Amino acid sequence: MKTLDLRGLKCPLPVLKTRRYLTALAPGETVEVACTDPLSAIDLPNLLRETGDLLESQIKADGALVFVIRKAGA
Template sequence: MAKPISVYDLKGLNCPLPVLKAKKRLAAMRPGSRLWLETTDPLAVIDIPAFCSDAGHQLLETSASSGGHRFLVERGSNA
């Protein structure tokens, strides 16, 4: 049985804090681990995908949520 995916609440934070905090949180996780990021920063729809691409993480899903966005990120193996 898959373990539940953690949710990291980054709502209310503005660029660059969501990416910086996500980077730190993902660095502490094992490769292949997944994390939901919840944001309200409008720039997150640009910043989070760019961060994942640059850092070697996989962006598995993006969805709009009330007042913001959710991103499902899988930690890369060489990140």
């Protein structure tokens, strides 16, 4: 699994960087995205509704919101 560390970035950067990163993934690949911006809890699920990619899990760990996302199409 790949990791995208976006801790310390404020809205809208976590969503923009995640969107860009997802375009480079092959279908079925997963990425773990770590964010400290509290708005990410709303913004990233909304992004995935737009892109059709799958949010496999969302947890709080080490002061960050951690999302596991699977690229759609596999």
